[in-house]
Amino acid sequence: MNFLKLLNYVGKLHRGTLISVRHYTPRRALMYVPGDDIRKLSKAFTLNVDCITMDCEDGVALNKKETARNTIRNILDTEKNVVKRNYDRAVRVNPVTSEFCQCDLRAVLTAKYLPDTILLPKVDDKEQLKWFLDQVNSLIIERKEIIDLIIYVESAVGVINFYDNCKYAIELSQTGKISLAGVVFGSDDLCASIGITRSSDGAELLYARQKIVLISKAFNLQAIDMVHIDYKDLAGLKKYAEQGAQMGYTGKQVIHPDQIPIVQDAFLPSKRQVEWATGLLESFQEHQLKGKGAFVYKGNMIDMPTMKQAQNVMDIFKLTSSNV
Known part of the structure; x- marks a missing residue:
């Protein structure tokens, strides 16, 4: 055949x-695009990529946060890129502990068209999840849509509390407007949190990397692997992507269009x-x-x-x- x-x-x-076929949204490549850069956003919408993440967080300077959320809001207010598209349209907001998260949510979740997915970085404990989910539910309570949620594990505390955080988020989503769909391994922030010195083979991250994918799969969640920040090192990217797929990850974060085909091929079944x-x-x-x-x-x-x-x-x- x-x-x-x-x-x-x-x-x-x-x-x-x-066997019942559950809804599944592919996110082999989860690509970040700065929310304040309309040129890069416009280009992203033409790419063959599973998930376009319009970013309000790390990819945006502090003095450009308002510009980013307003630009993303304008995109969500128009019908362009809403129908007849084959990608997951996501927004990464700022963390709950920042001064920007509430403003991000108000801008994004009152738009004419909601994003498919919200990404919440730096999740350390259940209190942060409770605040976030309360905010989301209050903003979209009258709407029919259910939004996917992807949370980030980016600190020592986040790794330790990861199981409890997943369990709690799933329990809260049973009666709310948001559904926990996946987890991102934020390796660089974790390194800063612990004081790790990165090596070429990433051996120092093996424990956290395996724990995150193990717990993710225990809750039937997607697991998005760490970013390869040297975007010109395509050979290294291929090696890490294939390794992540072998470990059970379902996708990988990307920061440049050249990374997309390599990553998406690595996470496509043979x-x-x-x-x-x-x-x-x-x-x-x-x-x-x-x-x-x-x-x-x-x-x-x-x-x-x-x-x-x-x-x-x-x-x-x-x-x-x-x-x-």
């Missing part, structure tokens, strides 16, 4: 499978993975129709965690293969 036929078959299989997952889901469906639970596939006893892994492969492939 060639790759194009396989893609068509995947669609038929998903429509017929007995033909071999897709064929494995397709066959496994088909076999599962056949056994379910016969009333059989456990079954053997290619010599291995299949359990639900394996089925979930296959479903994850198909979720990503199905939603990122429009350009195949």
Whole structure:
């Protein structure tokens, strides 16, 4: 079966499978664009990238914060880039501990069109999440939309409290207007928090990097890996992106258009993975129709965690293969 036929078959299989297909928004490359730079924003909207993050935080100087939020608000107030688009339109606000977060939220969440996703940096504890979610819910209580939330782990305290923070955010989102969808590993801020000296292989970050992806997957969240700040080092970027994908990360932060294709390819399931997952889901469906639970596939006893892994492969492939 060639790759194009396989893609068509995947669609038929998903429509017929007995496993429910949950909504999944690909964010293989999460690209930051300064909110005060209309030229860069305009260019970003023409790129083939999964997630465009209009930034109010680190990418914007202190004296440009108001300009950034107003520019983003103007974009959200127009229909341009709202319909017929294939990217996740996100906004990164300033952290709760800053003086800017409330103003960011008021500007962004009272726009004519809401962003798909809000990114909240530097989340350390449940009190910050409670304040943030209360603000969001109060601003969009009358609207029908549900916004995805992505939180950042960027400090020693944030790493320690990460499990409790995820659990708390999910509990609060059950009755609110925002849904926790993913987590970003903020490696550079974590280094500053701990006093880490970065090495070329990143070994000093291994514990935090693995803990974040482990807990993220425990809550069925996307995990966005650390940024590669040397944007000209494409070979190093490829190595780190492939390593992150092997560890279980679903995407990576990018800061330059040249990084996008390398990152998005690294987090796209291979033909071999897709064929494995397709066959496994088909076999599962056949056994379910016969009333059989456990079954053997290619010599291995299949359990639900394996089925979930296959479903994850198909979720990503199905939603990122429009350009195949």
